[in-house]
Every structure is written in structure tokens, then in C-alpha cells.
Amino acid sequence: MSPAKFYLQLLLWCALYFSLGYISLFLDDPLSQVSFVWFPAGLAVAAFLLTPRRFWPPLFLGLFIVRTVLDVTMRHSLETSLVHSVISLGNDFAIAWLVRRFRRPDDMQVNVLIWLAATVVISAVAAAAGAGWVLYRHNINFVQTLWIWWSANVVGTILLTTIIMGLFWKPEPLVLRKCLTGGGLWIGLCLCAAWVFSQPFDDARSEALHFILACIPVMIMIAIPIVSGNRLGALAFLSFSTIVIYCSWHRLGPLFIPGLRSGEPLLLAQCYLSGTALLLNFVYVLKRNVPGMASSYYLIPQSGRLSWDQTSVTPLTQHLLKINHADELLALLSPDDAKRMRARWETISHGGMVTDTFSFLIQLSPKIKIQLQETKLTGLPQPEGVVIIGSWSEELPNRGFTRTVRET
Template identity: 55%
Template sequence: MSYLSGRSLLALLFWCALYFLTGYISLYMDAPVSRVAVVWFPAGVAVSAFLIFGRGYWPMLFLALFLTRVLLDVALRHTLETSLALSAISLANDLAVAWCVRYFAAARDQLRRVGVWLLATLGTSVISGVLGGGWLALRHEIDFVQTVWMWWASNVVGTILLTTILMGLLWRSGPFNVRRLLSGGVLWLLLCLSAWYVFHQPVGGTHGTALQFALACLPVMLMIAIPVMSGNRFGAFAFLCFSIIVIYYSWQRYGPFFIPGLRDGEPLLLAQCYLSATALLLSFVYVQKRAAVTASEAEERMAGFGQGKAAYHLEPQSGRLTWDENIHTPLSQQLAAISNVEQLFALLSAEDSSAMQQRWQQVLQQGGNSETFRFHLALPPSNRIAVSENRLLGLRGPAGVVIVGYWSEEPHSKVSIHSPQGA
């Protein structure tokens, strides 16, 4: 189990608080007869947390979320015995989804990761639905088939919605500028107004059913345009607002999905399908934008390295380092003699070494890391330079995953390897 630093502890407390809050909202909208929430938002929170934390933190994260789930369930809904059983089933399902993404899509393209995530969510929710529904049917004498169906639907919708929102908020797609901020703000305002107009209409309102369904497509088109124009984070925030509007008015029995003749619960199911389809479209927009950013970065790297550039290949199992011989710069020449991670760590501070190891571990689990990492390198005899690691990639080969990293010397280095010592 990994050592829990102060920053990691704060992150853990944040995810537990978010899990509790979304769980309270879900149980507030639950179905009293089946004892299953209409939509289980914490599923998406837990899956996102497992995807973000390294595997070494999973046991600690599982225990923290498990205790949070038990506390929530006992306080608002079930007996302790039922709470323990349902909490274990629910969290095991969330962990299984994250494990499938890490195992089957590590070092793969983002489209594959989204596909594995979706298939794992659909499949594991069936198993957890059968287990949870079986327990509730056995202990509380409720309809088994209906409970399994509601469990599956609520878990799938909650995972799709919250994972799309949280992962979109946490992935940095680029710095804001005035044009992106203004365009995103205008589209967000139009989205909220259109969603409010469509979903605050009462059942049997002035608009016909066909027209109401047609109008419901307008917020979806605006929703997809926002991340294209203003980035994934703005898109995730807009989708959060959009989901709140749709869920609130649908819960109040307003909107186009409350069609006369539908059975109780079916209109809410239609609203969930509507949001889930929008979330999947948004996820594929995320993938395309990230692929475009990756291609742009690759073109920049291929355009030529400057005087302070280097690239390395790391074999995690052996710790062997190999530097790209096609890059001929003063920095790469200085680093060529470093052949393993122990030699590299000798040139770094303890804090930078720990941070670099965490980044490598993340790449092994997630396939890449596009965040910039800045550190200082103490080159012999006494040169100390500032270096940034701009990108890490995980490439799967016959011997396992190989990590590829790209370094560049920061222009504000106090002492550069291009200048004589003491100049």
C-alpha cells in the first residue's frame, strides 16, 4: 500500500465527501418499493477516483469509500447488515470497471479506453445488479427482476454521467483565452436557456409531443459545440449544468418525456437515456480533441529539438534508460552516460525523484501523461539546470510497456550547460 501524503489525504477526503454528497442526492430520489435509487451518481464518482489514483492507493481508497457508503446507507436507508452487503457489491463493481480500463486499455489510444470503460460498465453492472437484487429479494421480499433492472440502469447511468463530467473537468485541454471564454460563455448561456425552456414545460403543454422532442435536440447540439469551441473543462462544466436542469425538471414531472400512457418510472428512464446518450457523444468529442492535441504536440516535437532537448526510453522492469541517439543537443550528450534510474535519481532531489516515480507509475496504469513536470537536474561537475518533462507515453512491446519521456531545458535556468561554469 502506498504511503499517504498530506496532499493525497486531502484528495481522499475530497472524493469521500463528493461520494457522500452525490449519494445523498441519489437516495433522495430513490424508489421506496424496490429500495434502489433511480440513478446512482456515486458510481461515477468512485470509478473516476479509482482511475485517477494509482493502484497502490486502491485498497485505501476502497476502504474509505466503503465506509462512506455504509455511513450514508445506514443514515438514510438500510439496516447495517444490508448496508454492508450493498456497499461491498457497489464498490466492487466500481473497482472492476476501473481495473478493466487499466488492464485492457493501458498504453492504448483514448478511443479504446472509452470503449472498454463503456463495455465494462454495462457488463459489471449486470453482475452487481444480480448480486444486489438477489440480496434485497432475499432479505426484504421485493421483486427480484424489477430490482435487478433498476440497479443496472441506475448504476450505468450514474457511471456514464459522473465519469464524463469529472474526467472532463480534471483533464486540462489548454489555457483559456478571451475568445474561447467568450464563445464558451455565450454557448453555455444558450444551453441553459434552451434546456430550461424545453424541460420546464408541463405535461400536455402548449407544444405538441413531436415538437417537444424536436426541441430537445437543440440543447444536445449546443452541448456538443461547447467543448469544441472552448475546451473539455468548459464542456464538462456545461454538461453538469445541463444535467442538473434535466434531472430537476424530470423529477418534478415536467418536460417532453412525460408522455401520457407511459408507466410509472418510464419517463425518468427516458430522461436518463437522453442524458447518457449526450454524455457518450461528449466523451467521443473529448477523445477527438485529445487526439488532435497529441498530434499537434507530436508535430512540434518532430519539427526539431532545440539546444536543450532530450528524449529517453525507460524499461520499468529493469530500470534501464536509453537516450534517443537521433537527438544531438548539449543536454542529450550530457545525459547519454546515464543508463539506469539509480544514476538518474542521484541527479535529482528526493522530492523530484518521488514525483517522477509517481508519473511513471501513472503511465503504466493509464498509458500516458500530458501534464508538464518541472524539476532541477544537478549535472556534473556542478551545473544545476531547470528541466521540464513535457509528455510521457507508454508503448506496449513484447517485453511489456516501455515509457517514453521528452525533456526540454527551461529558458530561465540559473546555470545553463551552454555557458561556462561561473559565467
């Protein structure tokens, strides 16, 4: 990423951070003035994950300034605003750093678990620091503030990171039938959610029916990324979350149970949406781990002849079948990647072992670039020499994770 492109993105991140923070500060606890849900947390985590590490200092500084200005503009003193900014941005930075530090390039399920664990634990530490400061300066109930701060960061991180990373997910081929089906489901989701969550449910005898109705939008929501891809799923989830939060804040819908105090229906809505977001991430993991997405090749180093395993023909294999020689393959890689690929082959040819995962970008055509990873490379002794067997799969479809692999 060039500096000019980064600073354009930084302006966008700052504008979105301010807008989401402005909305979040209206959804606050009247006593402690702590937001019930802090949407900018998820945006900041996603921004760090999608940005190369060399740009993290200016990204942190930019978001820190926006966070401070936002707090000062809305209600807090400069001192309190600076403390809140340090705690909040430190929380988001720590989550992103842990994800990048401990992630596994070829195990999406583990990566999601790392992200969830980091979000829960780091948010608890940040909530304790924030609640301690509020108690010290304003003598507000520590336990209640701790709980609100923690849940606001966890929910905001889960919701917004799921949405933003879904938007940056590797695009799938456009198929008119899938787009029309997904668009129809999206419209149906919005209409269903708007109807279910706009009803003034206040009859305790029909609470079971109300909760059953609340499950219908979730089922539609989960079907959208399965049918039409993760990007449309992320946009649909954004619409769904907006409807649920708006109605719950106005004490409407099945999540408003008579007798709840102010803000508690919104806490229920957070749990409801967080559960839906986790289901979406589960769908992402299942789609990422669909069997048959890998492609294997056989290389004879002496002649350079290259052939591909056609027992399981995938869209990736269909592109690769046109490559019949090692030189043709190396010509599609960058000079650095081609050099590393050749070195790996030479190691195997001389009886060595290669156990690391190799991430690279292949240019199959002027319009088709695919991020791949070589997960396995072995040598098979033959009378005429060693035959190299390699296995490729598509790299993690999230661009932020892809950049991390390449930087490493």
C-alpha cells in the same frame, strides 16, 4: 502523490460521495427503495482512475465506510447497508481495474470502449447480486429491481465519470475569445434547457415538436467542448444534467409522456443524458486523434545534434524547436527518464530494436510541463553512422491514465 495529498483528496472524495449518494437516495423506486440513478458510482470509478494504485486500499475503505453510513442514515439496516456497500464498491473497483488493466496508452477510442464494456457487464453482475439480496430479504420483484439497479449504475457511471474526468483533462491554453464564446454557449445552454424542460408538455399531438426541442440543448452542449475545451464542457454538462434530472423528476419537460408510471420519466432522462455523455466522449476521442499533433526528431548520436521535423508545425513542435542538442533535451527530463531515453538511443545505435511506448514528463519552462510519449524509435543507417528517428505525441490528456502509464 504524497500520502498527505492523498488523504486530503480522500476527504474530498468521501464528502462528494456522501452528497451524491444523499441526492440519489431521494430518486428511488417506492417499492424496492433502489435508486433510479446512482451518481456515486461514477464518482468512485473516477476516484480510482485518478488515484495511484498503492492508495487504492485506503480509498476503497474510506468510500466503503461512507457508503455504509449513508445507507444506515437514510433507511436500511446495518446488515443490508454492508451488503449494498460491498456490491456497490466492488462494482466500481472492478470497472476501474479493468480499464487500467486492458487500456492502451496510445489508443483513446479503445480505452473508451473498454470503459463502456466494463461498465455494462460489471454493473449487470452487481445488479444481479443486489437484486438477489433484496429478493431474499424483502421478497421484492427480482426482474424490476435488477433492471433499476443495473440502469442506475450504468447511467451514474457514464454521467459522473464523463464529468469528473473531463474536469481533470489536461488544460488547454486560455484564449479570451474561446472563453467568452464558451461562456456564452454555457449560458445559452442553461437557459434553453431550463425552458425546454420546464414546460408542462401534456399534449400528445405535439410530442414530435417536443422531442425536436429537446435536441437543441444537446447540439449546444456538444459545441462547448469543441469551442472552449473539455473542462468547460464538463462543467456545462454538469449544469445540463442537473436541469434535466430535476425537471424530469418533477414530471416536467418533453421526457414526461402522459401515461408513464412514477420514475419512468427519470429513466428516459437517464437514456437522454447517457446518449449526450457518449457524444461528449466521442468528441474527446476526435480531439485527441486530431492529425498533426505528433512531433518527429532526428538525432545524430556521434555529435548529439538534434533537429525537428517542421513540415507540420504544432504547438508542441514550436516549444521543441529550441532544443538543438541531446544534452539539452536530457536536461529537461527527470534523472530516471533521462537514463531510459539514453538507453533507448544506445540500443538503436548498436543495431537493436525498440518497440515499446515510452512515457515521460518534459519540463520546457518553469511553468510548462508536458506529459509525452515516444511512440516510435528507429535507426536509419548512414555513411557516418546510424541516425535516430523518433516520434513524440502528447500523452493521454487524462491525468488518471497518465499516472497509470508512469506507474507501469
